[in-house]
Amino acid sequence: MTYINTINEKYTILVVDDEKAILDVVKAYLEKEGFEVITAVNGEEALNIFNKETLHLIILDLMLPKISGEEVCSKIRNTSSVPIIMLTAKIEEEDRINGIYIGADDYLVKPFSVRELVARTRALLRRTYKDFSPLADIFSFNQGDLTIDIKKMIVKKRDNIINLTTNEFKVLSALIKKPGEVFSREKLVEYAFGMDYEGFDRTMDTYIKNLRQKIEDNPKNPEYIITIYGMGYKFKIPNSMGGGKHENEKNTLK
Template identity: 75%
Template sequence: MTNQFKILVVDDEKNIVDVVKAYLEKESYEVITAMDGEAALSIFNEEDIHLIVLDLMLPKITGEEVCTKIRATSSVPIIMLTAKADENERIEGISMGADDYLTKPFSARELVVRVRALLRRSYRDASPMADILIFNNGDLEVDIKKMIVKKQGKAVSLTTNEFKVLTILLTNPGQVFSRDQLVEKAFGMDYEGFDRTVDTYIKNIRHKIEDNPKEATYITTIYGMGYKFISS
């Protein structure tokens, strides 16, 4: 029996691919592999991928380019692998859209733990929902599995955290969530941010999905209480 999550592992070193694949499959994840950036993008565009383990040093198309191209349309969780141990390299990787970062050589067991934690955070409330949610006759379309958001047919790029907040709201239409509740549901009790960070996420989401962010029709503010999503 397979897990509901499908993971794409991308690395040009076959021994690493084989080990990571074996460990993840032992956890009942479905694993697809690629050994260059071009193949990785092709697979991502054809499959419902829930998380990517992505090496930076890839042939044909670099891991950095793969990450940038995916982030242009999707907030799918990405764990980067690299032989570069320099702090600036790690910061750059996170800045371009990675959600986590492991330096080679790494422990396959640690990678599995990070995969499990990132999937749990990213898809906390998504499993009971339909794969694709459509609002206002197609004005807004959200693919829960691929973490893709489209506004009037055009893909918009949300960060992973923005997508988490949006998912909590749109999967519970009409329900008012306080900042504390959104933090707990989207990120868990161990989240190191603070409740006012949610205001920033809401502001960014509105700029991406609303016709007029100042007169929001999807995410409305309930003063003194929090936010709610209105579907129609």
């Protein structure tokens, strides 16, 4: 396993809105909190910045010129799980649900409190990057077979980008932080999502199943995410990188 260390402790946030007054106020508040802030006034500019910069979070208005916020969000989700907070003047429940469906992690309706936006930003960053500040940014396993870029939230399988949901990325990140450690469902939920997560423990099985489908050569006989019968899951460095097989290891979910 190779760790590539390019740690930058300062989070970089992209704020996208076509209203300059909103951009200026949000930028000022976030910079006061110690964040590095980049701004964009339309969807096209936002995607150009996303492709060039290392971003830790995006605050994205839905109603943008050139390329809509919905399309920007969808394009970003094709290659990255970077957390996204959506801003919109739309107040209908269906609009909010659609925003979450296409990949937003949080949602704020205009007009909004900038202090609340900063609080939500801090909370989302804390949940997303929990316990990863001391670690390397990029993890490479089995001579580049699987590569995980923590900062950019990009996963590659033999240089091909794997599209993970935000929650799938959080589960994978939690597992790779301590390779070889066995996590119960409850412990993995707490470690990946925090104490305030409202999902069910059994949903972890679905996340694990989806991750295996995406990162394993043979999901029915996984070499990375292993089930320890009666105990839970662990991330295992492949045999080609050393390490023996645990006597209780099972390759299929029970």
